[in-house]
Amino acid sequence: MSAPGEMARFAEQARAAILGGGTALPQGLTARDPAQVARRFAVHRNNVTVALVEALATRFPVVRRLVGDAFFRGAARVFVARSPPLSPIMTFYGDAFPDFLAGFPPAAALPWLADVSRLEAARTHAYHAADARPLAAADLAAVAERDPERWGLALHPALRIVASAHPIVAIWAMNQPGATPGPLASRDGETALVTRPDLDVRVAPAEPGEAAFLAASGRGESYADAVAAALVASAAFDPARALARGLAHGLFAGVTPLETETEEPS
Numbered sequence: 001m002s003a004p005g006e007m008a009r010f011a012e013q014a015r016a017a018i019l020g021g022g023t024a025l026p027q028g029l030t031a032r033d034p035a036q037v038a039r040r041f042a043v044h045r046n047n048v049t050v051a052l053v054e055a056l057a058t059r060f061p062v063v064r065r066l067v068g069d070a071f072f073r074g075a076a077r078v079f080v081a082r083s084p085p086l087s088p089i090m091t092f093y094g095d096a097f098p099d100f101l102a103g104f105p106p107a108a109a110l111p112w113l114a115d116v117s118r119l120e121a122a123r124t125h126a127y128h129a130a131d132a133r134p135l136a137a138a139d140l141a142a143v144a145e146r147d148p149e150r151w152g153l154a155l156h157p158a159l160r161i162v163a164s165a166h167p168i169v170a171i172w173a174m175n176q177p178g179a180t181p182g183p184l185a186s187r188d189g190e191t192a193l194v195t196r197p198d199l200d201v202r203v204a205p206a207e208p209g210e211a212a213f214l215a216a217s218g219r220g221e222s223y224a225d226a227v228a229a230a231l232v233a234s235a236a237f238d239p240a241r242a243l244a245r246g247l248a249h250g251l252f253a254g255v256t257p258l259e260t261e262t263e264e265p266s
Helices: 004-019 036-059 062-068 069-082 095-104 113-129 139-142 169-175 206-219 223-233 239-248
Strands: 151-157 158-164 193-195 202-206 254-257
Touching: 004 193, 036 062, 036 095, 036 113, 062 069, 062 113, 062 169, 062 202, 069 206, 095 113, 113 158, 139 239, 151 193, 151 206, 158 206, 169 202, 193 206, 193 239, 202 206, 206 223, 206 239, 223 239, 239 254
Parallel strands: none
Antiparallel strands: 151 254, 158 193, 193 202
């Protein structure tokens, strides 16, 4: 098997045999003892699956703690068979795991599980996001007196917003190392703000108006329009409080000047 084309075909067959979930062996596979080919390949296939399951367990530790190790590993094996990695870079393997859990029948009694996993997936993306200096209060003060239609807030590249109909921030927090799970103070939905202004990823709950304000800012809307969107979401929205929290948590990366329509000369 020396021709490049033959090697490529063998590699593709080997990948399909390892990750496809079937029992077929790649053509041309040999061993000193031909009778041991299938057994030895099955060991290799299982080792790959175990490694992928472990990668998911590392990325979704709260989900694993919530459902128990046996349930998690069983679900992860099903996911691996259905969604093998498409890249040799494993950093973001499991991005589709939340959608899988949402439709996984054995997890139907845990409707919040998929959104908790989305929060955990967002933490990975926040950790590996581009670096940026968080907006400083002095930088914001320099434009605060200008027309609010002429500038907007640029979100920090690490910021991820995860909205849920379930209290995912509370569930996530009480299942951190050293924490003791207990009764939830509320079963109302929560929106998680996940960011990494420095070296550590942070998770904090967002008020409804605050979440709408950030989402509008992320769409490139002006400060005035973002405030209007926030007030539609919650009449109790306080712009000053949202700005203060945003600065404290490093949610903004800068102020963006916006063009306004001008009258055309007659």
